Amino acid sequence: MKHNFGAGPGILPHEVLKQSAEGVMNFNGTGLSILEISHRSPEFEAVLNEAVALVKELLNVPEGYSVLFLQGGASTEFALVPYNLLPEGGKAAYVDTGVWASKALKEAKYFGQTEVVASSKESNYTYIPKDFTIPKDAAYIHITSNNTIYGTQMQSFFKSPVPVVCDMSSDIFSRVFDVADFGLIYAGAQKNMGPAGVTMVIVKDSILGKTGRQIPSMFNYQVQIDGGSMYNTPPCFAIYVSMLTLRWLKAKGGVPGIEQENIAKAKALYDEIDRNPLFKPVCATEDRSHMNVCFVMENPEHEKPFLKLCDEKGIVGIKGHRSVGGFRASIYNALPITSVHVLIDAMQEFQEKNK
Numbered sequence: 001m002k003h004n005f006g007a008g009p010g011i012l013p014h015e016v017l018k019q020s021a022e023g024v025m026n027f028n029g030t031g032l033s034i035l036e037i038s039h040r041s042p043e044f045e046a047v048l049n050e051a052v053a054l055v056k057e058l059l060n061v062p063e064g065y066s067v068l069f070l071q072g073g074a075s076t077e078f079a080l081v082p083y084n085l086l087p088e089g090g091k092a093a094y095v096d097t098g099v100w101a102s103k104a105l106k107e108a109k110y111f112g113q114t115e116v117v118a119s120s121k122e123s124n125y126t127y128i129p130k131d132f133t134i135p136k137d138a139a140y141i142h143i144t145s146n147n148t149i150y151g152t153q154m155q156s157f158f159k160s161p162v163p164v165v166c167d168m169s170s171d172i173f174s175r176v177f178d179v180a181d182f183g184l185i186y187a188g189a190q191k192n193m194g195p196a197g198v199t200m201v202i203v204k205d206s207i208l209g210k211t212g213r214q215i216p217s218m219f220n221y222q223v224q225i226d227g228g229s230m231y232n233t234p235p236c237f238a239i240y241v242s243m244l245t246l247r248w249l250k251a252k253g254g255v256p257g258i259e260q261e262n263i264a265k266a267k268a269l270y271d272e273i274d275r276n277p278l279f280k281p282v283c284a285t286e287d288r289s290h291m292n293v294c295f296v297m298e299n300p301e302h303e304k305p306f307l308k309l310c311d312e313k314g315i316v317g318i319k320g321h322r323s324v325g326g327f328r329a330s331i332y333n334a335l336p337i338t339s340v341h342v343l344i345d346a347m348q349e350f351q352e353k354n355k
């Protein structure tokens, strides 16, 4: 058995994989594959409607927001957000907390002025900047709730005089938060809600249509809302697997239930990193992510043999991102706590061997 700590595409629940495989062979007893039915068929419309309903239910999405399932990944939203929200000659504020945040910023520059209100770049993004002022004349402020590469996470959000846009790709559905604090939330599915190929967007309808700009149909959130995410052929299979994952999450007690599990998993692992003299954390304690746990070894020469031990134990995907080094254990919703304990046991065994 493998213990999948990969950062993304990440682990999916075993039963969801089984159900997905069944859907590929014979979808809901139709005698057809989910891969070969019309997206306009009542069967697929039921899948999409259930996916949207589950998002609204699990996140308590208030009235006045639309839920979209789009293609192009979170990286496309980096551009669609300013395309749809930043007026010609207007300004957008960005908090720079890592590679993804700065890539989002880069795209906004194609559409208008930008202001970086805070950045932790000088420390290689080991913390979340907290003291920043939100410019009242900004069209929106963009934040990244969880920094997948660096292992930092915003522990709380804030009230803002301008719409808050948040990239939640790597921690959506992992913890309770209030959608009403945001103007727009987006998340590539492949970290915590499904397979690659679909991106979820939750947008407050009233913030759209204010740029005075012509927006081509596929890139226009309003067109996508009016078309019910079916302006063109949607990524049917990725939406189906996401829907099954959300059903699984609901059965586990929804977001409050999984949040408790995520807290327990993260605590167990960080406790071991803090206790074990061979390992050390890389981020500020108060900003530690509950999704991506980054750590290095006191002695860099231990890294290769530790990776080898992990490999022997079936632990996969824990090599750190090249810009941080060391290790990154991604402990997304679908990773069972038993896998976290296998990793902790390996760390303890390695300590014993290297006394």
Ligand SMILES: *Cc1c(COP(=O)(O)O)cnc(C)c1O
Pocket (backbone or CB within 6 Å): 008, 072, 073, 074, 075, 076, 100, 144, 146, 147, 148, 167, 168, 169, 170, 188, 189, 191
């Ligand atoms: C993975 C990731 C992205 C990039 O997602 P794509 O779907 O590959 O474009 C963006 N933001 C965050 C926070 C991520 O974790």
